[in-house]
Amino acid sequence: MTNIESWDRIAARQSGGDPQTDTVIYGPDGPAERDLRLIGDVKGKRVLELGCGTGQAAVTLAKQRATVIAVDASAVQLAHARSLMERAEVRIEWHETDLADLAFLRADSIDVALSVFALGEVDDLSRLFRQVHRVLRPAGAFVFSYEHPMALARSGDSSRSYSDESPLTVQRDGEPITLYPRTISEVFTELGRAGFRVEVLTEPPPAPNTLLSVTTPSTIVWRARKEGA
Numbered sequence: 608m609t610n611i612e613s614w615d616r617i618a619a620r621q622s623g624g625d626p627q628t629d630t631v632i633y634g635p636d637g638p639a640e641r642d643l644r645l646i647g648d649v650k651g652k653r654v655l656e657l658g659c660g661t662g663q664a665a666v667t668l669a670k671q672r673a674t675v676i677a678v679d680a681s682a683v684q685l686a687h688a689r690s691l692m693e694r695a696e697v698r699i700e701w702h703e704t705d706l707a708d709l710a711f712l713r714a715d716s717i718d719v720a721l722s723v724f725a726l727g728e729v730d731d732l733s734r735l736f737r738q739v740h741r742v743l744r745p746a747g748a749f750v751f752s753y754e755h756p757m758a759l760a761r762s763g764d765s766s767r768s769y770s771d772e773s774p775l776t777v778q779r780d781g782e783p784i785t786l787y788p789r790t791i792s793e794v795f796t797e798l799g800r801a802g803f804r805v806e807v808l809t810e811p812p813p814a815p816n817t818l819l820s821v822t823t824p825s826t827i828v829w830r831a832r833k834e835g836a
Contacts, residue, residue, distance in 0.1 A: 610728050611680045613782035618661060618683040620780070628667045628695060633752040634724045637826035638811045645750045645807060645830045649673035652718035655742065657706045657735070657751075658725025662688025662699070668721075669697035676700045676712070707735040712742040722751040724826075727786045732794070736801035743833040749803060752828040755810060759788045761823055791827070803831035 631640035640646055646654075650672040659665045659677035661684050669675045669692070677699055679685050685701055692699050702711060706722070706729060720739050729735050739749050759777075760769040767775070772793070775786045791808070798805055807830040 610784050613779070613784055614660075614681040615683040617780045617782050618681060618687050621661065621687060625691070625694060626661070626663045628663055628670060628691075631664045631667055631721070631723065633828050634754075634826040637724070637752055637828070638809075643807075643809065643811075643828065645828065646719060646721065646748070649719060653716065655709075655712070655717045655720045655739075657720065657722040657739070658728075659688055659701075660684050660723075660725075662691045664721065664723050665699050666691050666695045666697060669699050670695060673719075674700075676702065676717075678702045678704055678706055678709075680705055707731065707738050709738045709742050714741050715744045717742045718744055718747055720747070720749040720751075722753075724752055724754070726751055727753040727788075728784065730787050732787070732789065733797050733801065736797055736803065740802045740833055740835075745833060747833045748806075749831045749833070750829070752826055754786065755824045755827045756788050756790060758823055758825045759786065794829070798829075798831050802833060802835040804834050806830045806832050 631646065649668050652673050654668050654673045654675050656665050656675065656677045659679045665675050665677040665688065677688065680703065682703055685703055689701060706725065720743055726732065743749065757769060759775060760767050770790055772788055775788055776783050777786055795805060809828045810824040811826060812824060
């Protein structure tokens with residue numbers, strides 16, 4: 608069973624409703640863009656979202672008058688995203704593909720890249736970083752969040768080490784999802800190798816209603832800036 612199949616089933620069970628589209632939310636217990644201000648003003652900018660899911664962040668950015676290109680591997684999630692786009696009366700360019708398959712984009716054509724809680728599912732993270740670096744314009748920002756590796760180490764099997772980078776299966780809405788845990792130092796190193804300079808790394812505390820201890824962040828959020836040619 609693949610993650611795509613799991614997300615297809617999750618999306619198929621979702622109701623039509625209109626989710627929040629007034630600010631980007633960086634994860635289930637994560638902070639909001641209105642608080643972190645990592646993306647900034649996107650009016651007139653070309654924004655790429657990797658792992659757009661059912662489209663909340665993409666629609667949010669389109670409502671702020673960005674030109675949004677959104678990528679996801681789940682056809683069912685993209686169907687929900689298109690429906691949300693139509694209700695919001697905005698325009699978004701959707702692509703059903705692997706997050707690192709960005710050959711459809713020209714080099715130096717994107718102002719801002721964004722990924723919300725999707726990179727944890729990427730096996731070859733270095734390849735994705737290289738592709739994002741290629742499509743970003745010089746000094747373009749890459750803002751992304753994913754499950755904090757310490758939270759993953761404390762979930763499920765209590766004997767799992769923080770430095771254990773073997774694949775981990777977690778439950779999302781009753782479906783199995785495979786994650787690829789990485790230490791913070793590994794992500795930092797891979798960003799540097801791909802040509803990024805890390806500007807912000809934040810580990811906000813989880814929401815008060817989370818089952819995790821308030822001393823354990825559930826989300827980690829980065830902003831890296833493209834350097835080099």
